[in-house]
Amino acid sequence: MLDYKIIEVKQSIFEDNDADADRLRQELKEQKTFLINLMSAPGSGKTTTLCQTIARLKDEMEIGVMEADIDSDVDAATITEAGVRAIQIHTGGMCHLDADMTRQGLHEFGTEGLDLVFLENVGNLVCPAEFDTGSIKNVMILSVPEGDDKPYKYPLMFSVCDVVLINKCDTLAVFSDFSKDAVEKRIHELNPDAEIFYISAKTGEGFEGWINWLRGQVNDFR
Amino acid sequence: MLDYKIIEVKQSIFEDNDADADRLRQELKEQKTFLINLMSAPGSGKTTTLCQTIARLKDEMEIGVMEADIDSDVDAATITEAGVRAIQIHTGGMCHLDADMTRQGLHEFGTEGLDLVFLENVGNLVCPAEFDTGSIKNVMILSVPEGDDKPYKYPLMFSVCDVVLINKCDTLAVFSDFSKDAVEKRIHELNPDAEIFYISAKTGEGFEGWINWLRGQVNDFR
Numbered sequence: 338m339l340d341y342k343i344i345e346v347k348q349s350i351f352e353d354n355d356a357d358a359d360r361l362r363q364e365l366k367e368q369k370t371f372l373i374n375l376m377s378a379p380g381s382g383k384t385t386t387l388c389q390t391i392a393r394l395k396d397e398m399e400i401g402v403m404e405a406d407i408d409s410d411v412d413a414a415t416i417t418e419a420g421v422r423a424i425q426i427h428t429g430g431m432c433h434l435d436a437d438m439t440r441q442g443l444h445e446f447g448t449e450g451l452d453l454v455f456l457e458n459v460g461n462l463v464c465p466a467e468f469d470t471g472s473i474k475n476v477m478i479l480s481v482p483e484g485d486d487k488p489y490k491y492p493l494m495f496s497v498c499d500v501v502l503i504n505k506c507d508t509l510a511v512f513s514d515f516s517k518d519a520v521e522k523r524i525h526e527l528n529p530d531a532e533i534f535y536i537s538a539k540t541g542e543g544f545e546g547w548i549n550w551l552r553g554q555v556n557d558f559r
Numbered sequence: 560m561l562d563y564k565i566i567e568v569k570q571s572i573f574e575d576n577d578a579d580a581d582r583l584r585q586e587l588k589e590q591k592t593f594l595i596n597l598m599s600a601p602g603s604g605k606t607t608t609l610c611q612t613i614a615r616l617k618d619e620m621e622i623g624v625m626e627a628d629i630d631s632d633v634d635a636a637t638i639t640e641a642g643v644r645a646i647q648i649h650t651g652g653m654c655h656l657d658a659d660m661t662r663q664g665l666h667e668f669g670t671e672g673l674d675l676v677f678l679e680n681v682g683n684l685v686c687p688a689e690f691d692t693g694s695i696k697n698v699m700i701l702s703v704p705e706g707d708d709k710p711y712k713y714p715l716m717f718s719v720c721d722v723v724l725i726n727k728c729d730t731l732a733v734f735s736d737f738s739k740d741a742v743e744k745r746i747h748e749l750n751p752d753a754e755i756f757y758i759s760a761k762t763g764e765g766f767e768g769w770i771n772w773l774r775g776q777v778n779d780f781r
Contacts, residue, residue, distance in 0.1 A: 379600040379684045379713060380705025407685065409711040430715070432654065432685040460712065462601050463629065463654040463683050482704035482727065483602025489631040490682065491601060493652070505704065511733050 341413045343425045344445045346438040354468055358436035361443075361471025370448040371558045372439075372456060373551075374472035376494065378487075379460035381480040382504045384412045385538035387455055388419045393548050395421055398452040398555060403442045405434050405459050412457065422446070433464040436471040453555050462491040474554065480505040485515045488523035495524055500532045502547060507537040563635045565647045566667045568660040576690055580658035583665075583693025592670040593780045594661075594678060595773075596694035598716065600709075601682035603702040604726045606634045607760035609677055610641045615770050617643055620674040620777060625664045627656050627681050634679060644668070655686040658693040675777050684709070688716040696776065702727040707737045710745035717746055722754045724769060729759040 365372050377383050384404075391400055404412040405426040413425035426442045428434065434442075439456060448454060456472060458465045477498040479487055482505060488495045495501065501524055509515060517535070524531050532550060536543040587594050599605050606626075613622055626634040627648040635647035648664045650656065656664075661678060670676060678694060680687045699720040701709055704727060710717045717723065723746055731737060739757070746753050754772060758765040 378602060378682070379709055380702075406712055408714055411708060411711055430689070432683075459685060460600070461654075461683055461685050463681060464686065467652070480602075480704065482702065482730070486633060487601055489633055490628060492630055508704070508730070508733055511730055 340417045341410070341423045341425060342445060343410055343413070343427060344442065345427045345429060346434070346441045354435045354437075358469035358471040361436045361440050362473065365471065365473060368448055369559050370451050371453045371555045372472045373453070374456045374458055374470045374475045375478070376458045376462070376465045376475065376498070377460060377478035377480070378462050378483060381460070381478040381483065382538045383457050383460070383478055384415050386478060386502060386504060386536065387416060387457065389538050389541055389544055390548065390551070391416070391419045391421050393544060394453070394552065397552070399450055401446060401448070401451045401454045403446060403454065403456045405442070405457060407431070407459060428459060432459055432461050433468045434458055434470055435468045439470040439472070452559060453551075462487070462494045466491070466494040466497050473558065474499045476500040476502065478502045478504050479520070481508050481512050481515050485520040485523070488520070488527055492527050495527045495531070498528070498531060500534065500547070500550065503533060503535045504538055506535045506543060507540045562639045563632070563645045563647055564667060565632055565635070565649060566664065567649045567651055568656070568663045576657045576659075580691035580693040583658045583662050584695065587693065587695060590670055591781050592673050593675045593777045594694045595675070596678050596680055596692045596697045597700070598680045598684070598687045598697065598720070599682060599700035599702070600684050600705060603682070603700040603705065604760045605679050605682070605700055606637050608700060608724060608726060608758065609638060609679065611760050611763055611766055612770065612773070613638070613641045613643050615766060616675070616774065619774075621672055623668060623670070623673045623676045625668060625676065625678045627664075627679060629653075629681065650681060654681055654683050655690045656680055656692055657690045661692040661694070674781060675773075684713040684716045688713070688719050695780065696721045698722040698724065700724045700726050701742070703730050703734050703737050707742040707745070710742070710749055714749050717749045717753070720750070720753060722756065722769070722772065725755060725757045726760055728757045728765060729762045
């Protein structure tokens with residue numbers, strides 16, 4: 338028996354996603370549920386980063402995770418083992434979530450009593466950047482093996498994110514052509530206010546800055 | 560002065576992309592131009608793999624490369640330095656290329672006398688799998704740091720590809736949880752006929768099998 342629900346979301350009925358996202362954000366503010374939309378390319382380490390984050394915060398706040406995927410439910414299973422509530426959202430082939438699909442997920446989930454909800458979006462640096470999910474903050478992961486030139490290729494994603502987590506930093510010696518200075522410059526050219534934290538979800542190093550940012554945000558919101 | 564054109568492609572006017580892709584494939588057969596649609600997630604090493612491939616084949620056949628990107632032309636510049644003709648296709652935010660967009664690129668390029676053309680698709684494991692570009696073969700790259708579970712998450716991409724290149728094999732010792740047996744089993748469950756080659760575009764190791772496959776395909780086609 339599964340410890341998490343799997344739901345199939347339907348395409349939005351709203352023509353104006355931006356307006357719908359603003360409505361959802363207002364609802365979340367009233368419920369005091371801090372929703373983070375977590376985005377990245379496939380294989381950047383979203384689920385592992387969430388597990389490390391949950392381990393550091395689950396004793397001080399109520400956390401839930403909505404895992405969005407085209408198919409499979411391996412991520413929801415992993416999150417459930419990390420000890421928080423999870424649901425798996427299947428997008429039926431869709432490459433992103435919009436605000437109404439996010440609302441359908443939240444509704445099935447039930448946000449009552451949840452302080453912090455993560456939406457793990459579909460692994461994709463293109464389409465999710467174009468659709469406001471109604472989240473309070475957008476966070477993306479860039480992993481070191483992907484290279485420091487990604488802000489050039491996917492500028493909208495870097496522009497819409499409040500935080501860029503640079504993951505797999507334990508491999509910086511292996512991927513020695515990855516320049517921290519270059520990537521920071523390229524990110525800040527697109528988005529001067531972006532917060533950048535270097536982490537390794539595998540080893541746990543570097544989480545202090547990200548956890549402090551997140552704790553501050555959630556506490557200010559409650 | 561740039562040594563390559565940058566073209567902005569427009570959204571397709573054809574409603575039935577599959578039929579249009581079949582028409583383009585027929586045209587390519589008549590022109591004896593072998594078109595490969597190369598797909599992967601962001602940062603898997605498409606451009607570096609192309610540079611290594613070009614170095615090994617450019618003396619025995621005429622090669623061209625169409626670089627598709629939402630923005631930037633860093634890849635076309637890299638390919639031009641590798642010594643073959645390149646054009647940069649800007650998709651205007653689109654997350655994939657369809658057959659008519661591919662045709663617009665080929666038309667601007669001029670395929671006269673070209674034996675082998677690579678289309679480097681937008682870095683994305685979701686949307687490009689859904690749109691037949693009219694290519695003769697589909698090839699994808701999965702890089703070791705992305706993990707061996709990706710066939711579960713992006714099954715359509717693995718299903719539509721004739722070849723899966725597993726790149727960054729020089730880092731298998733670092734990413735020691737990547738199982739060759741597991742990834743091969745997962746790929747072949749989705750696509751029993753998929754050819755799998757392990758390569759490192761950085762070090763050049765493992766290219767023999769891929770180059771032999773490619774040489775055989777192009778020679779049979781001419």
